Amino acid sequence: MKKRYVILDRDGTIIEERHYLSDPDAVQLLPLAAEDVRLDGIYFCPHKLDDNCCCRKPEPGLVDLAARQLDFNPAACVVIGDKRCDIELGRRIGAMTMLVRTGYGAQEEATCAVAPDHFVDNLHDAAKSISTWMK
Numbered sequence: 001m002k003k004r005y006v007i008l009d010r011d012g013t014i015i016e017e018r019h020y021l022s023d024p025d026a027v028q029l030l031p032l033a034a035e036d037v038r039l040d041g042i043y044f045c046p047h048k049l050d051d052n053c054c055c056r057k058p059e060p061g062l063v064d065l066a067a068r069q070l071d072f073n074p075a076a077c078v079v080i081g082d083k084r085c086d087i088e089l090g091r092r093i094g095a096m097t098m099l100v101r102t103g104y105g106a107q108e109e110a111t112c113a114v115a116p117d118h119f120v121d122n123l124h125d126a127a128k129s130i131s132t133w134m135k
């Protein structure tokens, strides 16, 4: 059986939201997220918004690449993020979606801008829910 993966947004989900992050030392894991988390890959879109690339969320290009490199089924993943584009990405690949209320998440929930499968307060709660389902 193939390994199942959790696809995590970065800003507002695993680290504090910053306007523009270019210094790896500025990465701050949100409280509780630092425990028991192992990242098997880090993928990012190097393009600009108007480049119309296939890897900027909600386009699934980076997930497709990760799925080939790490050998997993995108539809068996859980996508966790704080914005509409994260949830849309999850839907496009057929994955389960979770909106965290950190970053922009609370705002997105209040405006009903997205309809994820689950709302959770933060990444820690997301991890707890996922481990409960896997038992």
Ligand SMILES: [Mg+2]
Residues within 6 Å of the ligand: 009, 010, 011, 012, 013, 081, 082, 083, 103
């Ligand atoms: Mg985000």
Ligand SMILES: [Zn+2]
Residues within 6 Å of the ligand: 045, 046, 047, 053, 054, 055, 056
């Ligand atoms: Zn891109």
